[in-house]
Amino acid sequence: MRHSSHALALLLVLTVALVGCAATSYQQSEPDYYASDDADYGYFYDVLSPYGAWYQVDPYGWVWTPYDVPAGWRPYTDGQWLSTAYGWTWLSDDPWGWAVYHYGRWTWDSYYGWLWVPGNVWAPAWVAWRYGDGWVGWAPLPPQVGWSGEGLDYGSYNVDQDISRYRWSFCEEKDFTNTRIRTVVVPRSRNVTLLKTTRDVTRYRSLDGRPVEEGLTSDMLQRDTKHTIQRYEVSDAPGVSRDRGAVVRGNVVEMYRPRIQARAPQGDQLPPNTKNRPSEKQRLDERQKARAERQRNGGTEENQKERSQIQPPGRRMDQPNVQAPATGFKTGTESQPTSESNPSTRSRSSDSQTSSDSKPSTFQEALDQETQRQTEAQRQAEIQRQEREQRDLDARIRAQREKLKQEQQKDIKDPPPGVSREELRKQHDEEQKAQVEDEKRDREQMKNREELRRKWEQARQEAEKQEQQKKQQQDDDARQRDQQKQSSDSSKDKDQSQDRGQTRQR
DSSP, X not given: OHHXXXXXXXXXXXXXXXXXXXXXXXXXXXXXXXXXXXXXXXXXXXXXXXXXXXXXXXXXXXXXXXXXXXXTOOSSOSEEEEEETTEEEEEESSTTHHHHTTSSEEEEETTTEEEEEOOSOOOSOOEEEEEETTEEEEEEOOTTSXXXXXXXXXXXXXXXXXXXXXXXXXXXXXXXXXXXXXXXOOOGGGHHHHHHHSXXXXXXXXXXXXXXXXXXXXXXXXXXXXXXXXXXXXXXXXXXXXXXXXEEETTEEEEOOOOBOSSOOSTTOOOHHHHOHHHXXXXXXXXXXXXXXXXXXXXXXXXXXXXXXXXXXXXXXXXXXXXXXXXXXXXXXXXXXXXXXXXXXXXXXXXXXXXXXXXXXXXXXXXXXXXXXHHHHHHHXXXXXXXXXXXXXXXXXXXXXXXXXXXXXXXXXXXXTTOOHXXXXXXXXXXXXXXXXXXXXXXXXXXXXXXXXXXXXXXXXXXXXXXXXXXXXXXXXXXXHHHHHHHHHHHHXXXXXXXXXXXXXX
């Protein structure tokens, strides 16, 4: 009985210690406020930090990239297009979309992937447009294209020639108003053909001090598709949800459009994830626990609409961002049951593990064993994550190949006007070569993200190590001060004792 009580007390102490360690790493909570009239770019640092990583990249300075997008992802693909007084307005599915799709510009970096460069002017969408032969295409405008107050300032940049084919998204004009646009976007490999058969229609003007897109009008699509396109009014959201997402009420879309001053943050403010990485890990753990709790209570990914979670770059928790996996594809978790899905197996495994472990004789041994178990669990979770992401990428590649095959078969059955069989064959050969290039590019991007993830984890561990060393140094300094004080008190007591002895002798 005495041993049981001792073991229970030791377990309680260990639990408190571990909880305390976790609590000390949570140093910064997610901001829950909205931009005031004097907000600067530092506002973006705070509100976007839970959903992505900030990096300092020349020549742009601090730029942001989302955590949860797969290799091959492109901006302006998760959401839908709405016709408004400002032209085609992007309604994003992402909780961070209110900022990065309506302010600033996107650029592509071969190492980091897609990067968002902050800006302070709101627009319905910062994209270039192409149109023709039954197709609509759009691509994020780069940082080189500015806003003059009256129209786009291209400088020496040529939108019609300088935007690479990888950045474009195309769909048939009849599918352009689809509520889930990513399901109708064709493979990027088709862009080599579609860029030749469409023309640049990028046109912007100013309305009430804000940009208006007027190159691709709803009248053009209505004329060609013979379908009426609903028109929406844009209003400032009177109250926004926690993720600041747009809300459609009837024919009105309420959007969060804060006024951002064109200036850098005052003082030495840095993006939160660059100065407090341990807290980012804590947010990840808490958000994953909340997601699991919602799923246990019957929630689904579709009605949650909170697909972006704080996590190392590249991880994604929902379906792939291109087409669904090929028919009959099964993941490793479906083909083979795990101990987590079998309570009896989990129980037997736990019992055997417990019996094989030697009982800790000291608190430090118990702490070391718990640390080893956690480290092993993290290592196994990391291996499973890498395998899962590799399977997802392979599934997306297979889906893209199948989709390209279907598109080419449609061309063969109903060739485009004025295109001979020989020309069509050459086009298809070019698209097949482009598909191989795209697959190589996506695999390289995943490799780079793994390297970024390792660096992220190393930086987090280093921050934790420095924090532990700092705490250890503080504890050592406190002990040293206590020892000095005790030594000083002992010396004083000795001197006083000697003085009393000399007094008695006299």
